[in-house]
Amino acid sequence: MLDSTGRWILRHADSQIVALLTLSIIVCFLLYRYRSHGSWPSVPECISVSLHVLTLFSGFLVGVVFLLTKPPAIESLSPEVLSLTALVTVIAVFGNVGPKLLTLFKPGTEDPPRKEP
DSSP states (O other): OOOHHHHHHHHHHOOOHHHHHHHHHHHHHHHHHHHHHHOOOOHHHHHHHHHHHHHHHHHHHHHIIIIIISSGGGGGHHHHHHHHHHHHEEEHHHHHHHHHHEEEEEESSSSOOOOOO
């Protein structure tokens, strides 16, 4: 049951779905921020939202491949989605873990606290 569900998800997970999902969430983010704060978010905030969405999608696909399908159905991913998943996973891991390890080895190198506007 889980294997067939996982393979169904992987059949329908392609680069067009990822792009549409990411674009839809960015539009929702833009509208939400404008309505709740009265101003549009900055470009870096939009880029951050899109990268976080891609990271979540990549994590979801990795979970589907390795937790639901037996044996892991890596071949079910399209080449574009496989490359995107690998790239985003590597960036997310090194982007999150690297700075944290640096602060553990060299205390005092952490980022200064952000000031809220």
